[in-house]
Amino acid sequence: MNSNNTKKIAFKTLGCRLNQYETDALVTDFDKAGYQLVGVDESPDVVVVNTCTVTNQSDQKSRTTISQAARANNNAVVVVTGCMANNFKEKLESQDNITFVVENNRKSSILSLVDAHFSGEILHPEQLPQDVFRYEPVRKSLHTRSAVKIQDGCDNFCTFCIIPMVRGRAVSRPVAEVLESVRKTIENGFKEIVITGVNIGRYEDREARFEDLLAQVLEVPGDFRVRISSLEPDGFGDRFVQLFSHPKLMPHLHLCLQSGSEKTLLRMRRMYDVEQFRKTINQFRSVYPEFNFTTDIIVGFPGETDEEFQQTLDAVSEFNFSHVHTFKYSVRKGTRAERMENHIPEKIKTARSAQIRELSEENKLRYYQSLIGKTQKVLVEKATRTKASGYGDLFVPVEFQAKDIQKNTIHTVKLTGLSGEGEKLVLVGELVPN
């Protein structure tokens, strides 16, 4: 263990943006309390692994990360939290290499737990308060943009999804708290805020719905921009579309389609159909022709026929998503889909996944090409002495030549071409002088 009094802490995060946000918030807590943030390979005194359990792959990844972190840091306090801590609590608690297993709803109190541990107190995670919003606004982050959590949990019970079991029912953070968190985050220097939660479209705080909250966030004074993390395509009206005319709200949405087949969508217990999805996309594009849509698709859902898969391909083509996050369906224990008939062989899933990926790359190329000659306001995330890169308003990656540009500043860039290919495709451009 570290000989001087400053304790070193390392974080490992797996999974979604919400998890990333929660890690960022923990980093802020520990930083404020005087802990030193280090890498896992820099002999930390504490390692926090924030796990994910959304797919089988993420289970495996979480397990590997825990054992690697524990093995590399023999004497460290190892805290495991995140969705896996809920789903496999007892199993994890029986592992010798883990000091504490903290469930999601107690995650925000990890600092108290670790502090208590170092002061010799014996505290069990179950004694920590349960509160999914008890986070400090992010001060120190591992990223340029910071997420603000507005909601947790989901009770849609989509048949493939473990979230309702591991994150619990939907709860919304009161408007005043969200606005306070936004203000603090901006004061802490962030230029971009990402509105985050498990199913944020279901936000509900007394009379306030998601649109009402968003409108108020946009009115918070300051020089910042707002993005929305992934969204369920769940009945948005004209008001939502209209909000995107606000200069602070960035014209990109990650709308989770999951499948282009009506039958599959019903078996998934999704709450919309392809026609409603089409209506939303067209509504946006009729007002903002360049609006960027990205999505999630699950391939090989139980019972997915060739014809149903073809309908998904058709939808991906038609809706012109610039990026598709493709998931091969994997069984989550305890979900309804686990018990469905006609599970699809892995080989077919892999082939379908490759087809979607190929189509998605064609879409991306076409979309990025259509932007050449236009300008984007780029928030710089990486900068060397001669080059800078970051994301434009449309959430497209942009690189440009520039001398001594600072990270976390916004610059107007004229897009002139493309570089790289496939997943690594980026737009290149020239700095437009102010």
Next chain:
Amino acid sequence: MHLIKHEIKIDESFYKIEEIRQLTNETFSLKLPRARFAFKAGQHISLGIHGDYQSREYSIYSGENDENLEVLVKEVDNGYFTPKLRKLKTGDLVEIHGPFGKFGMEPKDAETGKFVFIASGTGIAPFRSMVRTYPEIDYTLIHGVRYSTEAYDRHEYASDRYILCSSRDQKGTYTGRLTGYLKDCTFSPETHFYLCGNSDMIFDALEILKDKGFERDQIHCEVYF
């Protein structure tokens, strides 16, 4: 340090089974004490058996103002959960989470709207809750079953509002699948449709209603399996 505190409601609890009503050989209802449990007609709960790690969702079968909380369960051959539920006795404990879901209507719409409820099998459960909650509601209930014995609690519905479609006997209002009946129906344009049951029935019914010119926004679905 500025900490944002927010109370979280703990929504899990154990309920003692007060009564079991056997409705057919396979289907029964569990009556639980109402206690503090508040819900909206159409919502469902997640039900667990003490000591078992699995749980299942069940629509609430009773009305918002009924004395008991009730669920309707069909024992599924080779199912995991329902054979265990079937073995429970009066006095045994079940664990309940919820209520969940948005399947339902606003009270003011229930008073003024025109509703068509379409159910297969135990998919009738949320509609009984709605009809008991809003006794004045203007509805037609189309219930698809295999045998007319599966017309659970049919005496509770006005005979001119309840249409039984039985596919394997001749004792229903209509003999055949409910989709066959639906094809020949006409409904006024402002009707709200609520569909509940298995996804194949819901898919077919949706297609029929869309063909008749109804918008997806006026059709609400609750998929059981």
